[in-house]
Amino acid sequence: MKHNIEFDNRIWGSAIFDRIAINTGLGFSRITGNLEIFTNQNEGPDFIEWMQLRCQWQARGRNGKEVLLGTGQLWPDRFSSKKEVSISNIQVMLDLDYSRMAALEQLRDGHDIYFKLHLDGWARRGRHANPEEFRLDCQSHVPLSEWLKRLDESGYKKTLLLEIPVPDVQKDEALSRAAGHLEMAQRHLLNGHYRDCVGACRDVVSAIDFIEFSADKDRDLRGVTEGIQRKASDLRSKDERIYLLRNSFKQIAHAARHDDRLPAENESSEGRGNALPFSWEPEDARLAFSIAAALYRYSYEMKGGRNGG
Structure with missing residues (x-):
């Protein structure tokens, strides 16, 4: 599903958020996704520089219940796009500890899962233009069968939980x-x-x-x-x-x-x-x-x- 990127009520491009994957480590899981930015070949400027990008992850499960998962990472967090190069690929990542991953599974409750990506940052439309703040909300639907496959591939169900306490720095x-x-x-x-x-x-x-x-x-x-x-x-x-x-x-x-x-x-x-x-x-x-x-x-x-x- 494409999501429009607008400036001054004009569509300068669009984005697709998909390819959700899971990598599991010792007591944590990393959820990754791919964000494709498409430049409008007809009306958009010749050059757009995207910078200081930030993203928040949110999940929606059964019965429409939603939960904020946290702040993710982007790579790269700054890039430029041109008319002649219509697609830019951005990797988005979110690390979840075991308890938050378990809470995500509880939210899913045996059904499909939806991830929402709230992206914001600054964009410069033209090489000498002033940066403008922008926001973009994207959603990715992961069907039950696909999510279970990703969980199995990641070894999540086989992960042994090891709690690592973090002491108060002032005390120790x-x-x-x-x-x-x-x-x-x-x-x-x-x-x-x-x-x-x-x-x-x-x-x-x-x-x-x-x-x-x-x-x-x-x-x-x-x-x-x-x-x-x-x-x-x-x-x-x-x-x-x-x-x-x-x-x-x-x-x-x-x-x-x-x-x-x-x-x-x-x-x-x-x-x-x-x-x-x-x-x-x-x-x-x-x-x-x-x-x-x-x-x-x-x-x-x-x-x-x-x-x-």
């Missing part, structure tokens, strides 16, 4: 810093920046180390690790085993914050002139994020228990 700055790194890791994972995701997960564990040892700033963490490793495995305490797990993961993720290279075959670790690069794949980032989230949650609960909170 260190934990809040770790939570911020975890949020950044999730953002990198969603955007396909897998190396940056693993690097942010490494920062999560570094922040947890600060929490554990901030009371003893002169403590040699390497000495702590070596001391635990020298112990017989059956003599290590639970906390010591968890510490070794955390330290091992930190060693894995450490490379994403430095030179991601391995020595070439038959080359010593000291000689890195012919080092071979290695890449971070989606499964690496998902594994790193899962471990970092679990370690953060454990540290949060242990610290809360020690503080009586």
